[in-house]
Amino acid sequence: MSRKITRLGVLIGALCMHAWAGAATDEYSVISAKEKVGSLIANVDSTKVEITYEVSNNGRGPKVREQLTLNDAGIPTQWTIKGKSLFGGAVDEQFTWQRGSAQWRAQDGKGSARMSQPKLYITNDGSPWSYGLYARMLLKAKDRTLDVAPSGSLRLEELQKTHVGDVPVTAYAITGANLSPEILLLAADGSLFAKLDSREVLVRKGFESKVEQLQTLERNLRVTRLKEMQQRLAHRFDTPIRIRNVRVYDPQTEKLSDVVSVVVYRNRISSVSVEPAGFKPPADEVVIDGNGGTLLAGLHDMHSHNSDESGLFYLAAGVTTVRDLGNDNALLLDLTQRIDQGELPGPRIVRAGLIEGRSSYSARIGRIPETLPEAIDIVRWYSDHGYRQMKIYNSFNPDWVAPVATEAHRLGMRVSGHVPAFMSPDRAIRDGYDEINHINQLVLGWLIGPQEDTRTTLRLTAMGERAATLDLNSEKVRNTIALMKEHKTALDTTMVILERLLASRAGKVQAGDAPYLDHMPIGYQRYRKRSFVDFKNHEEDEAYLISVEKQLELMKKLYSEGIQMLPGTDDTTGFTVHRELELYQKAGIPAARVLRMATYDCEKYLGFEQSLGSIAAGKLADFILLPGDPTKDVSAVRQIRLVMKDGLLYFPSEIYEALGIKPFAEAAVLSGPTS
Template sequence: MNLGRNVTRAGVLIGALCMHAWAAAATAEYSVISANEKVGSLVATIEGASVDITFEVNNNGRGPKIREQLTLNEAGIPTQWRITGKSTFGAAIDEQFTWQRGSAQWRGQDGKGSSRMPQPKLYITNDGSPWSAGLYVRTLLKAKDHTLEVAPSGTLRLEELQKTHVGDVPVTAYAITGANLAPEMVLLAADGSLFAQLSSRQVLVRTGFESKVEQLQQLERSLRVKRLEEMQRRLAHRFDVPVRIRNVRVFDPHTETLSDPVSVVVFRNRIASVAAEPSDFTPPNNEAVIDGGGGTLIAGLHDMHAHNSNESGLFYLAAGVTGVRDLGNDNQLLLDLARRIEQGELPGPRIVRAGLIEGRSSYSARIGSIPETLPEALDIVRWYSDHGYRQMKIYNSFNPDWVAPVAKEAHRLGMRVSGHVPAFMSPDRAIRDGYDEINHINQLVLGWLTGPQDDTRTTLRLTRMANFAALDLDSEQVRTTIALMKERKIALDTTTVILERLMASRAGKVQKGDAPYLDHMPIGYQRYRKRSFVEFKSKDEDQAYLDSVAKLLDLMKVLYSEGIQMLPGTDDTTGFSVHRELELYQKAGIPAAKVLRMATYDCEKYLGFEQSLGSIEAGKFADFFLVPGDPTRNVSAVRQIQLVMKDGLLYFPSEIYQALGIKPFTTAPTVSGPAT
């Protein structure tokens, strides 16, 4: 009961703060909930103009642990903001914003800067806690048109979404846009205090209301779905007449070459023809016509390691990704999202579902399912099969002794088995016990770098990778595993891009993989990408991580030469990371045309869909994209996408990016003729 009074009192203080009134110290407490389990907490102590915050999360063996100290002026805007602690993967945080006498200075992982400003602007943190969300909403509510220029740069916008009740507490739901890739969903109580911050996989909620998380997640999904339904109506161009794309070359994955100039005709969701036009040909009046400008049409890319959200669909489509394999998600969210995409209600790629199964430990990932017994684990396999999942994914804390019976049951039901290699288990044993595929290149490598007592449920699965540069790829243990993979036809879902991002990230610097697009992005995302994800104890360790990233490319070349099927995946949802993954394949020494085949036809064949997807041929589904360059020479050409067609719906990335608050990279070709 005292806690409830303290929280209410803190909310009143925050509201009073904005009215230039002050009171004694009070504390606001929040829980972080994932999959109905508490995985963290936030405690904010407000005393006069000062706010002191501690924020800690431990989910999937990682999470931020920070302390924030703010000083607010009479308008409720910070003039001092200090953030210290550790980021999600353990990198040190020391971020600060200061405004005094018309001048502001800031520093963080992304660098430092300063600016003259007569009054302090609202500061967008790089490593702040969710408490800032309430601060942003309260400030934006007082701004003209609920829009505000912010520091270091950019503009925040606020939209009121819905008034409702959580229990007996009246709340208002808002969306903040302009800082990050997806709108931030925030609930404020009537007194102006933060009640909850909502995301698809994690909820921050006022202590005492943890039992309302399911209601909050349903609210979050309904609000996002409503917004995306409107965007789908506006951005998906539908045609009841044939669509003719003229003057294009088509990438043929079978020959790994480009065709001579042809026209590709689509009727509804199927490719009707792929053929050269006679010199005197004039398109019929009842067709929609697009001039491809001599560019290249490529079958839609596939991300073989995705974790979809409602918002990820538009990013994937804009990047030419028309198919993904989801390797672990909230089960109800994924089933609902896949259904809505299939029915054309929401934008997004085709989704192949893999069911994640985890073990119970203090390091458990709170997605998918966590059985307590082996019979329960087998029932979970059957549930996934009955709900149309095509694959099982085993995770870090899963009992190694359960792998063989779970794999046997999955295979009986026609499902493939993949996963992380569970802690205290080797990749070789996982393969012998029934794995068909290993997820993440580091999960393969860790088998050569760790011993029986090493706990890979922790961030050790990243930090131990610093030792990889010194490993001999011709050593007996490496050759033994590769030989076993060849013998059993084991595939590897690489996600090299995410390992590069984690291991080669350096505070204040833009990674090569992010450089082509980052300055087009919202300021919050730009700052987030200029960070270190791991802490380096010395210059030698710093260099070891960089050398190990290069060694990963050497390993990819070895695996390619040995005939191991590598599946391009990202463990990300931006679409841009798919492009970088393909660049890394080419950088590893794989020819660009071969990389394109691996990212299109080979993925569909692996999944069993090559008869209807993966190449641009008459009768197949109309899933493809147009680029102006020749990606068979340089796969980076896939970054300049002009149009995307998915299941017969036409999208222009320039329109998508504008709708998402991102500066477009290309212009859309003109469509002439009738359209509906």
């Protein structure tokens, strides 16, 4: 056990209020890919709590100090959080309740409210320790539900009792704070034992060796929930489905068709045709009236990192194919199979295998070779397991890129990645890169010196501090673009994540989040109203915003030069796919062309254009129904009424309701047989 000092605890009722008559110290480790990447220490003395939380993973991580004062019921009346957030943004958060009045301030803003008793406060930058506190308070609440401050409510669900080693624990899910349920384990005395996540696990010190068991437990709990949701939300039909009164987007002409009907039988499109006058659908068909809307092939996210729960968000956003660019390999292989078999909801997943180098900045996913022969063997392993692409990461040895790329190409795989530290994009292209991941990984080659380390947050801050004054007509820029044209090198832009990082400002809602954010749970809303970086002065603040515009200008230049750009997000919510497409249009690319880039061009790049990427007889049934005309404004893709993926029918409104999110558009109406 990790307790340094014996806890003299009592339980409040039978509801696990964690109270102390003396001092106690709880210590936790943060584990990613079986390696310790951080720690949490909670010192508790009667009603006072002091927390130190630090993580360093992939060159970034939060570092905060917290102080809490609890009342007799265990609810914080004062909560102060100071430090740095994930990418180094300043954290100075405070909640105070006294004499019937609550006040709070954080990155998302400040507020106050009259309340006779303090409500449970949901932090913006708190450590995972807070979820143990939330769970203990919810255990005492009626129906295990509480209204919380600043707004919203939390709900606790008991999932399973089990043991970790010889310690009895109970698994719970907390919903209402974030997009997905937070899963945690409480010990018998009500203290937090672990907070579970597929990528990082917080676990009580001394139980680090049990992380694999904990992640298996967490995954099984999530999969069980998602299986039930798939059964409820995926509509299956053995009879033809006729979608009438729609216009179909044609990626070849980049225009909408005349009004037609599209018929699907099982997972294939049977016909796309104009109905004769007076035509009545056969009695055995399921009929959907498209109300003059647009039928568009399913959208793509060409830079994803999938989890079990990302699938529903993608489907609700109309994304039917994603390319996973780095993940836990065992999870990804299993997840892909479960989705392909229809057991779990989610888009088609094209897998890329991540290969990294060993350093203090290493990403803790994928594979890390110690020698070049081992790196070559890793390429072969990925190929043998059906991965179609290699992704090289920040700490990889630049001298190994060429031989790894040669072996990948021999096996029919593409090669992409971040540009490894101390290597230029030009050299990466010459050594075999078919594609560069992230627009900043391209631009950094024009901004930094040969000895500057892009494994750190410099890969973000240099984009803000230096890119604003970059001359896109300079010789170095023109040389790289010429090299990309010569080698047919693509760019996976993920412009949305650059906008999110560079344009984030505390207390403000970004333009890309404004259309949907007020539909979200309170914790997610607060998270999106934050700044990820600090600014030394007003001039630097302005430079970051100018840098965003500079990247859009570069996108237009690359488009004009014929460089293939692949829309991706480095995110899993689906909402950022919509914003990525809006940014393509904002850069000056016509909306009708953006639609092609997001559908057919992605499938052609992946090699599946014969069966996917457009709506035509004989192709697989992957498409979405919109009420508007996205060829004029791609923002129309935010209003999806229907999604079909591999012949399974989903209604985004139903998915969002199941996820605790207010829907954005009404579901299309079915008539005819429904079995």
